[in-house]
Amino acid sequence: MVNYNPIIVYIVNSRHYLFSLIIKFILFLMLLRVVVDPIFKVMMMCLAIPGKILEINDEKHSALVDFDGIKQDVIIALIQNPEVGKYVVIHAGYAIEQMNEEEALEAIDQWKEISEDQDIDLSDVI
Numbered sequence: 001m002v003n004y005n006p007i008i009v010y011i012v013n014s015r016h017y018l019f020s021l022i023i024k025f026i027l028f029l030m031l032l033r034v035v036v037d038p039i040f041k042v043m044m045m046c047l048a049i050p051g052k053i054l055e056i057n058d059e060k061h062s063a064l065v066d067f068d069g070i071k072q073d074v075i076i077a078l079i080q081n082p083e084v085g086k087y088v089v090i091h092a093g094y095a096i097e098q099m100n101e102e103e104a105l106e107a108i109d110q111w112k113e114i115s116e117d118q119d120i121d122l123s124d125v126i
Contacts, residue, residue, distance in 0.1 A: 048091040049111065050104040053084050065090060068108050 051065035051074070061077040065088065076082045076095045087104035088095040099107075115121070 048089045048096065050087050050089050050099060050107045052087050052104070053082060056082060056084060063088075063095070065095070068112070 049067060051067040051072075053063045053076070054066050054071065055064040056076065057063065057073075061075060062073050063076045063082060064071055065074050067090075074088075074090050074093055074095050076088070079088060079095045079098060082088065082095065082098070087099050087101055089097040089099055
């Protein structure tokens, strides 16, 4: 004989239909979280891509940044003393960190390898 939690049995068999539906929905969400969370922890990662500052627009606190041939405007308000020619790490349109040229070029090469292996167009990621 299987022992069930009497509270859950009461709720599932209850005549209080609306209350029962709410509890079932909560139990469903709890189950869903157990199943889905590990998947999203793998799939929902943030990308931070290095790029080289080409131009700085002080009025808008933005800069034109080159991502290996792809040029895009980004916000540089979070960076102290940004300079043309320096490499920055970009996440969600914001420069979040400066990095030295050697590390940036190595990261760009790794991005190229990943994009070639996975058949990804870098312009879709940036």
